[in-house]
């Protein structure tokens with residue numbers, strides 16, 4: 001029989017061994033609500049792991065009414081987050097407000113006040129991570145952010161601790177649940193883009209501004225954080241290449257399928273001799289790869305290390321309780337470690353802050369990948385030879401060609417080309433030449449292709 005859980009706040013009122021660690025929760029929306037509920041439901045289990053109770057001692061949310069309805073009378077609720085920061089008894093602040101404006105100010109103020117911070121805010125860390133981690137380092141406090149990448153999947157823990165023996169070669173993953181949900185719903189159920197996006201928003205997956213999801217920005221925030229932890233470089237979101245899913249056409253899904261691929265939005269951080277590739281864009285992924293079969297709001301991250309080989313991490317990347325799972329894991333980590341000598345804690349970005357590498361983020365023109373090209377061409381003899389001639393002159397070798405029969409009476413048709421790996425700069429130049437051909441009748445569609453082997 002399941003033991004009766006002790007009342008939630010008894011841990012705070014009547015400490016069994018040690019006073020419960022005091023937590024201030026800033027923002028009790030989708031994720032904050034999940035954190036409150038899971039902490040309440042699993043408090044006994046969590047305390048057994050953490051070694052002491054974890055008590056939400058104060059909550060702040062602009063929507064005080066809603067917050068009160070969620071937490072009841074036992075916890076003070078404030079409209080102003082600074083009222084929580086001002087409480088000297090608060091040990092840990094959880095920032096679940098989002099955005100880079102007020103969240104940055106509150107996180108820096110919490111750090112300055114000597115409080116540890118747990119956040120799910122990838123935008124904040126990808127853009128202001130250097131400033132925040134430096135401030136935390138100087139003040140001797142922790143900033144924990146497992147929920148910021150791939151929601152409930154413990155990918156930060158895996159990269160930062162489980163894989164420390166390895167020289168990481170690349171990290172590639174589906175790290176935005178909203179866009180993966182949209183792509184899956186469009187492919188499987190034939191839903192249109194707007195309906196699929198509205199559903200993702202209703203399910204609590206999307207960002208406050210969903211353009212961050214569909215334009216690839218959220219995935220780029222996460223890829224930026226992954227690149228820092230994988231390669232020991234500073235977070236440099238401004239150098240990431242970002243392309244979302246809004247320009248994908250139904251015909252590209254169909255051709256990709258015919259050629260044995262699926263289209264996924266991937267975040268990629270890859271080591272080259274001269275620097276790091278950091279990019280987010282739609283990709284053709286071989287249909288037989290596990291990553292190609294990750295559907296709905298699920299996320300999956302592949303990591304290749306020189307010693308371990310390829311590893312794969314799969315799970316829910318968005319939503320209330322999956323994300324809360326990661327936030328609470330961080331709370332437990334901080335509870336266990338907060339009395340440890342700051343020098344002996346796991347470094348924020350996996351590498352010691354004075355040992356970060358200066359390897360540059362490479363410009364997109366230096367990226368090495370292969371391509372799917374879709375050309376709308378005049379239905380006349382010699383067009384294929386013109387196009388393949390340009391690719392051959394640029395030393396870009398062709399993997400496969402699909403030429404659609406022109407429809408009865410139509411003067412144009414479509415030509416699909418898969419290439420082998422080349423440098424993006426060489427492909428840009430070849431594309432410009434192909435585009436200038438009078439027989440190429442519309443802008444050429446280019447989707448990058450990743451074999452992930």
Ligand SMILES: NC(=O)C1=CN([C@@H]2O[C@H](COP(=O)(O)OP(=O)(O)OC[C@H]3O[C@@H](n4cnc5c(N)ncnc54)[C@H](O)[C@@H]3O)[C@@H](O)[C@H]2O)C=CC1
Nearest residue numbers: 027028029030031060061062096097098120121318319323
């Ligand atoms: N929803 C998800 O599946 C995931 C979200 N995240 C991140 O978690 C964070 C929170 O996201 P959600 O819970 O989805 O957002 P949300 O919009 O549901 O919740 C944010 C809450 O903060 C409150 N708030 C806004 N400004 C405030 C202020 N100045 N002071 C106090 N409260 C304020 C709002 O009233 C709202 O209740 C974001 O950084 C998001 O990127 C991370 C992983 C997954």
Ligand SMILES: N[C@@H](CC=O)C(=O)O
Nearest residue numbers: 176177178205207318
């Ligand atoms: N909007 C994000 C939420 C989790 O990070 C997503 O869809 O993945």
Ligand code: NA
Nearest residue numbers: 146149151153
């Ligand atoms: Na995570």
